[in-house]
Amino acid sequence: MRTVNVDLGDRSYPIYIGSGLLQHIGEYFKNHGISTKSPLMIVTDDHIAPTYLSSLESTLSAAGYESVSKIVKAGEPSKSLTVFEDVMTTAIEGGLDRNSTVIALGGGVVGDLAGFVAASYMRGIKFVQVPTTILAHDSSVGGKVAVNHPLAKNMIGAFHQPELVLYDLDTLQTLPPREVSAGLAEMVKHGLIRDGDFARWCREHSSELVALDPDALGYGLERGCSIKADVVSQDERENGLRAILNLGHTIGHAIEAVAGYGEYLHGEAIAIGMAGSALLAGRLGRDSSIYDETVSMLQSLKLPVTMAAHLSTDDIIKAMMHDKKFREGHMLFIIPESIGSVSIVKDVPVQLVRETIDQLREGGEVLV
Numbered sequence: 371m372r373t374v375n376v377d378l379g380d381r382s383y384p385i386y387i388g389s390g391l392l393q394h395i396g397e398y399f400k401n402h403g404i405s406t407k408s409p410l411m412i413v414t415d416d417h418i419a420p421t422y423l424s425s426l427e428s429t430l431s432a433a434g435y436e437s438v439s440k441i442v443k444a445g446e447p448s449k450s451l452t453v454f455e456d457v458m459t460t461a462i463e464g465g466l467d468r469n470s471t472v473i474a475l476g477g478g479v480v481g482d483l484a485g486f487v488a489a490s491y492m493r494g495i496k497f498v499q500v501p502t503t504i505l506a507h508d509s510s511v512g513g514k515v516a517v518n519h520p521l522a523k524n525m526i527g528a529f530h531q532p533e534l535v536l537y538d539l540d541t542l543q544t545l546p547p548r549e550v551s552a553g554l555a556e557m558v559k560h561g562l563i564r565d566g567d568f569a570r571w572c573r574e575h576s577s578e579l580v581a582l583d584p585d586a587l588g589y590g591l592e593r594g595c596s597i598k599a600d601v602v603s604q605d606e607r608e609n610g611l612r613a614i615l616n617l618g619h620t621i622g623h624a625i626e627a628v629a630g631y632g633e634y635l636h637g638e639a640i641a642i643g644m645a646g647s648a649l650l651a652g653r654l655g656r657d658s659s660i661y662d663e664t665v666s667m668l669q670s671l672k673l674p675v676t677m678a679a680h681l682s683t684d685d686i687i688k689a690m691m692h693d694k695k696f697r698e699g700h701m702l703f704i705i706p707e708s709i710g711s712v713s714i715v716k717d718v719p720v721q722l723v724r725e726t727i728d729q730l731r732e733g734g735e736v737l738v
C-alpha cells in the first residue's frame with residue numbers, strides 16, 4: 371500500500387492507495403475515530419451502486435456501523451443545488467447527527483456533492499472520500515467541495531477537508547475508456563505544473579495507463595496525489611500558489627458550462643484548456659515547443675485538444691468572467707513556462723485569449 375499525507379496541521383489526513391482496501395474500511399474508520407454510535411451516510415451514483423454499494427454496506431455493518439445510502443444519477447448535472455437538497459433530505463430522514471460521517475463513494479461528482487453536503491449539514495460534519503475514478507485522485511484531495519450554477523462551475527461551495535481518503539485501485543478496473551482518459555488529464559496536469567519528468571513519464575507509459583495496468587496506475591496516482599498534497603499543504607485556500615492546480619481550467623470550465631454540463635467530461639474540457647494555455651504561452655512569447663509537447667502528451671492519453679465548432683468564442687469569454695481567479699478587475703491565467711513549470715500571469719490581453727479560443731476551434735472537431 372502507498373500512503374500520501376496532506377499536511378494541514380490539525381486538519382491533516384492520509385491518502386491510502388492500494389488494492390483490496392475497501393474490505394478493511396471498518397478498521398480504517400476505527401483508526402481514524404469514525405464513531406459507530408452515529409449513523410453514516412453513503413453517497414454514490416447509479417453507475418457505481420450496482421457494483422460497489424451493497425458490499426460496502428455489508429462491510430460497514432459487519433464492523434458495527436449503521437448507514438443510510440443515497441444514490442444520485444451519474445454525471446455532472448447531479449452537481450446541482452436540487453440534488454444537494456435531495457441528499458440533505460436523506461441525511462435528515464436518516465437521522466444523521468453532528469458526530470455522523472458522510473462517505474463519498476465515487477468520482478469527482480459524488481465527492482464534490484457529498485463533500486458540500488458534509489460541509490453544510492448542521493454547519494459541518496466529517497466526511498471520507500472513497501474515490502472510484504482516476505480523476506478523483508485530484509478531486510478527493512484538497513477539500514474543495516461544490517455544486518455548479520447553470521452559469522458557472524463550482525460556484526457554490528466550501529473548503530472542507532476529509533478525514534481520510536481510501537483509494538481502492540481495484541475499483542478502477544470497471545471504468546469505461548472515456549472516463550480513464552478524462553482522469554489521466556488531471557494526472558498529466560500535475561506533471562505539467564510541477565514535475566516535467568512525471569509529465570514525460572505519463573506519455574512514455576500512456577499505453578499502460580490507458581490499459582489500466584495496476585503498477586503504472588499505482589505509481590501515477592501516488593505521484594499525482596503527492597504533487598496535489600504538496601501544493602494544498604502550502605496554500606489550502608488558494609491565496610496564491612494553489613491557483614497553479616487550475617492549469618487549463620479557465621477555458622475548460624467555460625467550455626463545460628457553455629456546452630452544457632456533461633457534454634464534455636471535466637478531464638476532456640481541461641485537456642482542451644491545457645492545449646489553450648500552451649497556445650497562450652506561445653502568444654505571450656514563451657517557447658512554442660511547449661504547445662507541441664503538451665499536445666503530444668494529451669493525445670498519447672487519448673484526450674481531445676480542440677473543441678466543437680459550434681461553441682462560440684463570445685459565450686466562452688463571458689463564462690470565463692465568472693472564474694474564481696477573476697478578482698478586483700483582473701483575470702489571472704496559469705501559463706506554462708516549460709514542461710513542468712507554470713507561472714501565474716495577471717492581465718493577459720483579452721484579444722490574445724480570444725485568438726487562442728478561436729484557434730482551439732480549428733478543424734472544428736473534438737478528437738476524442
Ligand SMILES: NC(=O)c1ccc[n+]([C@@H]2O[C@H](COP(=O)([O-])OP(=O)(O)OC[C@H]3O[C@@H](n4cnc5c(N)ncnc54)[C@H](O)[C@@H]3O)[C@@H](O)[C@H]2O)c1
Pocket residue numbers: 415416417418444445446449476477478479480481482502503504505506508509510511512513514515524541542543544545546549552553556635636637
Ligand atoms: N474538488 C476538486 O478539487 C476537484 C478536482 C478535479 C475535478 N473535480 C470535479 O470532479 C468532477 C469529475 O469527476 P469524475 O471525472 O470522477 O466524474 P464522475 O464522478 O462523474 O465519474 C465519472 C463516471 O464514471 C462512473 N464511475 C465512477 N467510478 C466508476 C467505476 N469504478 N467503474 C465504473 N464507472 C465508474 C460514474 O458513475 C460517472 O458516470 C467534475 O465535476 C469536476 O469539476 C473536482
Ligand SMILES: O=C(O)C(=O)C[C@@H](O)[C@H](O)[C@H](O)COP(=O)(O)O
Pocket residue numbers: 508512514523524556608612613615616619694
Ligand atoms: O484543487 C484545486 O485547487 C484545483 O484547482 C483542482 C481542479 O482540478 C479542480 O477541477 C477544482 O475543482 C477547480 O476548482 P475551482 O476553484 O476552479 O472551481
Ligand SMILES: [Zn+2]
Pocket residue numbers: 508556619636640
Ligand atoms: Zn479539475
